[in-house]
Amino acid sequence: MNHQKSTFSGKGIDLISLLVVIIIWQFIADFLIQRKLILPSFTDVVSAFVNIVQTGVIFMDLLTSLVHFGLGLFAALIIGIPIGVAMGWFKYVNKAIDPLIEVVRPIPPLAWIPFAIVWFGLTNISAGFVIFVGAVFPIIINTVAGFKGIPRVYVEAAKVLGCMNDRCLIRHVALPSSMPSIAAGIRIAMGVGWMCLVAAEMFGVSSSGLGYKIWWHYYLHQMDYVLVYMLILGFLGLLIDRVFRWYVDGKILKWRKGVVV
Amino acid sequence: MGHLSVKHISQSFEKDSGESTKALEDVSLEIEDGEFVCIIGPSGCGKTTLLRIIAGLDIPDSGQVTLDGDTITVPDPRRGMVFQEYSLFPWRTVMENITFGMEMQHVPQAERLKTAEEYLNLVGLEQFRNSYPYELSGGMRQRVAIVRALANNPSVLLMDEPFGALDAQTRNLLQQELLQIWSKKKITILFVTHSVDEAVYLADRIVVMSARPGKVKEIVTVTLPRPRDRTSRQANELRNKLLEELAEERKK
Structure with missing residues (x-):
């Protein structure tokens, strides 16, 4: 009894399904709809892609978008993590800041666009700000949650071993212990930030960028x-x-292997 | 040196409902340098609370604890502690766990590693130096927890039911190892347990505590010669006596 059946249901299946979808897509576009405006075919898309690579346009777009995204995410990290740490560790900070956050958080990031323009003008920083607004709250909230979940015995063990003040305990116990939660928060933040990218580039902060180009080409039909x-x-x-998951799971959280996520 | 002196400790806890429970009432205890003392008592009698006060993790309502004459108010590295739960830092390797205390004392790295290596040898875990705690069995984790506390060179080692979660065989083995370490390092050990067998096998003196509020009911000096035979007649007699006393307390 060799498990011959399993070779059929094995690896190739995802590739086959992808291929089938592409063929159906091409067929529908070419023979049923026949209008590039409504549904470009697979080959249209490929040739458009080849075109933007050949002219080099894509590289400027990638660079611009990564600058926007990087700015927003970086700001969210260096502001969100310290706020989350302070809220998670010091009860009175939590009491003071939590109501503020709960009021500001439900405002959709895109609603901040007018203020982004007023404050920062039509600049890369303006787009970064919108992404920042989307990314900062998941980071704060997950950092706080991580800190709330620190097992008391780790803190006490550290104290008995001579790690006494807040700074030492935060650095050597609280942060590493809540790293899984913080990493999950960063992942969510990256997702939200990425979604804000298209809108952030929509209002003309730059003349390139992946999000900007979607609107640009839309106007050109x-x-x-x-x-x-x-x-x-x-x-x-x-x-x-x-890449983020590979880095975090492999390097930063390798002590957690064997833990079922 | 490790002379512990516990004087008139009382402690009560406030519940959410506002009523307070007395956990400890006027507990006094003298523990000599190099002594191995076990504390037994019915569950909820405040054994752990007493140990936490001695560690400096809790502050008593009244009374004081001194170590070699110095009053204890906060934790400090002169008193090591081994917890009942697994308390190794999961994000640090075995080696990094053992060196943690020395790192906090700013011991130079070369010296940290050398000391840690000695302690790894002591418990025979050399090949696990770069393992993370999740890769270790329960017995190994508690061995590492013990040497992590010892690597800080404390004069007193406080142990809160450290073998409570282990199976019987591992438990016996760790008791033996602990005695070997104790005789090598010549430190004072205060060991809380709910197991009479464990206390009879380990202790120079056994402190029997009463049911809540916890008081010192009796202090029994164990004269059995070491190494001890767990099932010798004298050991059995002592065990019976202690079990009867505990049963009495439980009825209350």
Whole structure:
């Protein structure tokens, strides 16, 4: 009894399903709809992609978008983590800040766009700010949650071993202990930030960028290009998430192997 | 040196409902340098509370604890503690756990590693130096927890039912190892347990505590020669006597 059946249901199946979808897509676009504006075909999209790579446009777009995203995420990290740490460790800070956060948090990040423009003008910082607003709250909230979940015995063991003051306990116990929760928060923040990217670039902070180009090509009715940029946003988002998970699980959280997530 | 002196400790806890429960009432105890003392008592009698006060983790309502004449108010590295739960830092390797205390005392790294290596040898866990706690069995974790406390060179080691979660065989083995370490390091050990067997096997003196509020009911000096035979006639007699006393307390 060799498990011959399993070879059929094995690896190739995801590739086959992808191929089938592409063929159906091409068929529908070419023979049923026949209008590039409504549904560009797979080959339209491929040639549009080849075009933006050949002209080099894509690289400027990638760079611009990564600058926006990086600015927003970086600001969210260096502001969100310290706030989360202070709230999670000191009860009175939590009491003081928590109501403020609960009021500001439900405001959709995109609602901040007018203020972003008023405060920062049509600049990269303005786009970064919108992404920051989307990314900072998941980081704060998960940092606080991580700190609340620190087993008391770790703190007490550290105290007995001579790690006495708040600074020492935060650095050597609280932060490493809540790292899984903080990392999960950063992951969520990256997802939210990425989603804000298109909107953040929509109002003309730059003349390139993945999100900007979606609108630009839409105004030109080049839906094949719109679709290319949509797909790039999707794949790049996936890639960023994968790289982050690989780095965090492999390096920072390797002590957690064997823990079922 | 490790002379512990516990004087007239009382402690009560406030419940959410506002009523307070007395956990300890006027507990006094003298523990000599190098002595191995076990505390037994019915569950909820405040054994752990007493140990936490001695560690400096809790502050008593009244009374004071002194170590070699110095009053204890906060934790400090002169008193090591081993907890009932697994308390190793899961994000640190075995080696990094053992060096934690020395790191806090700013001991130079070369010296930290050397000391830690000695302690790893002491408990035979050399090949696990770079393992994370999740890779260790319960017995190994508690061995590491013990040497982590010892690596800080405390004069008193406080142990709160450290073998409570282990199976019987591992438990016996760790008791033996602990005695070996104790005779090598010549430190004072205060060991809380709910197991009469454990107390009879380990202790120079056994402090029997009464049911809540916890008081010192009796202090029994164990004269059995070491190494002890767990099932010798004298050991059995002592065990019976202690079990009867505990049963009495439980009825209350």
